[in-house]
Amino acid sequence: MRTLCLTLLLISLLGYSLKVFATPQTATPTPKASKTTANKNTAPDPGEQKFKENCGRCHNPPDSLSPREVKAVVRHMRVRAMLSAEDEQLILKYLAP
Amino acid sequence: MNRLFLLFFLIAGMTSRLHAQSDAPNVPILSGAVAFQGTTNGGATSFTPIIVPVFVAPLGDHWLIESRAEVQGFIARENGTTGPYSGHFFANLDYLQVDYIANPHLTVTVGRFLTPFNIYNERFPLWIANLVDTPIIYPIGTRTSGSSNGGMFRGVAVARPTWNLTYTAYASTLTTTENLQAGRAAGGRVGLFLPQAGLEVGASYQRFLQNGDSNITGTYFAWQPPRIPLDVRAEYAHSPGGQGYWLEGAYHLAATRDEDTWLSRLQVVGRIQQFFKGQQPTPADALPAVDVNQFDFGLNYYLPHNVRLNGSYGRQFSSAGNANIWNFEIVYRFLFPAWPGGHQ
Numbered sequence: 090m091r092t093l094c095l096t097l098l099l100i101s102l103l104g105y106s107l108k109v110f111a112t113p114q115t116a117t118p119t120p121k122a123s124k125t126t127a128n129k130n131t132a133p134d135p136g137e138q139k140f141k142e143n144c145g146r147c148h149n150p151p152d153s154l155s156p157r158e159v160k161a162v163v164r165h166m167r168v169r170a171m172l173s174a175e176d177e178q179l180i181l182k183y184l185a186p
Numbered sequence: 187m188n189r190l191f192l193l194f195f196l197i198a199g200m201t202s203r204l205h206a207q208s209d210a211p212n213v214p215i216l217s218g219a220v221a222f223q224g225t226t227n228g229g230a231t232s233f234t235p236i237i238v239p240v241f242v243a244p245l246g247d248h249w250l251i252e253s254r255a256e257v258q259g260f261i262a263r264e265n266g267t268t269g270p271y272s273g274h275f276f277a278n279l280d281y282l283q284v285d286y287i288a289n290p291h292l293t294v295t296v297g298r299f300l301t302p303f304n305i306y307n308e309r310f311p312l313w314i315a316n317l318v319d320t321p322i323i324y325p326i327g328t329r330t331s332g333s334s335n336g337g338m339f340r341g342v343a344v345a346r347p348t349w350n351l352t353y354t355a356y357a358s359t360l361t362t363t364e365n366l367q368a369g370r371a372a373g374g375r376v377g378l379f380l381p382q383a384g385l386e387v388g389a390s391y392q393r394f395l396q397n398g399d400s401n402i403t404g405t406y407f408a409w410q411p412p413r414i415p416l417d418v419r420a421e422y423a424h425s426p427g428g429q430g431y432w433l434e435g436a437y438h439l440a441a442t443r444d445e446d447t448w449l450s451r452l453q454v455v456g457r458i459q460q461f462f463k464g465q466q467p468t469p470a471d472a473l474p475a476v477d478v479n480q481f482d483f484g485l486n487y488y489l490p491h492n493v494r495l496n497g498s499y500g501r502q503f504s505s506a507g508n509a510n511i512w513n514f515e516i517v518y519r520f521l522f523p524a525w526p527g528g529h530q
Contacts, residue, residue, distance in 0.1 A: 139381075141412065141443070142381035142382070142384070142412070143381065145410075145443065146384065146408070146410045146417075147309065147310075147314050148314060149488075151521070152491070152492065154521070155213075155523070155528060155529045155530055156211075157211050157212070157213040157523065157527075157528050157529075157530065158213060158215055158521070158522075158523055158528055158529070160211070160212060160213070160244065161212065161213060161214065161215045161242050161243070161244050162215065162217075162242070162521070164242070164244045164250050165215075165242045165244075165250065165252060167287070167293075168250055168252070168285045168287070168293050168295070168340070169252075169308070169309075170309070171340065171341070171342055171350075171352040171377070171379075172342075173290065173342040173345035173350060174290035174342075174345070175290075175345060176345075
């Protein structure tokens with residue numbers, strides 16, 4: 090019974106989430122949050138978008154890392170956080186352009 | 187210990203040499219956290235200093251060596267609530283694994299790795315977890331130590347702009363060596379991640395192959411809506427020793443995720459959990475011997491420079507006696523290169 094209730098709860102949340110957030114996010118990030126967005130009318134950097142979608146689920150952007158450190162961190166997260174190969178490359182370009 | 191240092195420098199040196207041979211420079215990094223925790227559980231107070239170093243060394247374009255250890259102390263009164271304080275230190279190797287990224291869909295891992303049952307064990311180290319205490323059902327699927335010794339396949343089976351399907355499959359051998367314990371088990375996990383919705387759901391299965399074989403199952407979900415600084419996570423797990431769930435919500439006091447004010451650095455956390463004793467409990471399950479209900483309420487503050495303060499209050503209800511649980515923690519997250527020139 091509890092398993093059934095939990096399953097129903099998960100399905101409900103999935104449906105609600107798909108309905109509310111089915112539209113791709115086009116909100117412009119704040120200048121502080123954006124490393125590469127030049128002004129408020131341009132679309133967010135795809136790497137920044139992937140960072141928010143994947144890495145931002147657990148932690149904030151790192152304070153300051155060198156490109157070599159970024160490469161090690163992103164490789165680590167590729168394995169640990171199950172990043173796709175494409176997302177890994179986009180995030181790498183965003184954090185170490 | 188000397189062998190560990192030798193291994194460390196060999197790997198770091200090898201990584202640095204590969205940097206010179208590759209277009210994309212590699213550098214090993216040393217990351218992790220230092221924390222100090224204080225807990226009062228049912229009137230018994232204890233203090234726990236912890237250091238958790240994480241070593242990561244990428245090798246070439248396909249290989250990665252990663253390791254995490256945990257050195258912690260436990261300081262408490264000798265008789266629980268009375269007597270002088272005394273303490274002892276112990277260390278544990280959480281993982282030491284070699285990963286080979288074979289292709290965009292497959293990574294092969296061998297060595298000692300965190301058991302990928304549900305998500306708490308793999309994804310919420312102390313510098314990520316919103317509450318100090320691990321969930322009551324944490325031992326389900328992660329016994330005997332939270333780590334496995336063996337091999338694992340994992341990766342993103344299908345990657346689309348709007349959804350990802352992830353998987354892990356692993357096998358572990360029984361190990362009784364001190365600080366390297368692992369159970370004999372095999373299992374796997376599948377997860378569906380919808381990045382635009384910030385939603386992930388998944389399921390885990392494990393066949394525990396010792397002390398009488400048993401099946402262990404679990405489900406989880408995590409939801410971080412993109413526009414709201416809300417974080418919702420939950421897990422359910424079932425084993426012969428018992429079953430239960432936890433549901434946790436955490437909210438930064440801000441209108442959007444990008445907001446950065448003194449108030450937005452404050453996070454309010456709430457968690458409810460229930461545990462129901464199983465038909466075949468054993469002491470090795472590391473689970474409560476009775477049914478337990480518990481709620482926790484916490485306040486976290488994210489200071490600059492990767493420092494976080496946590497404080498929480500919980501109330502536990504069980505036939506063995508109700509208890510108040512107070513926790514506080516200060517945790518500092520660090521990261522620096524483990525080889526000269528890494529800052530370049």
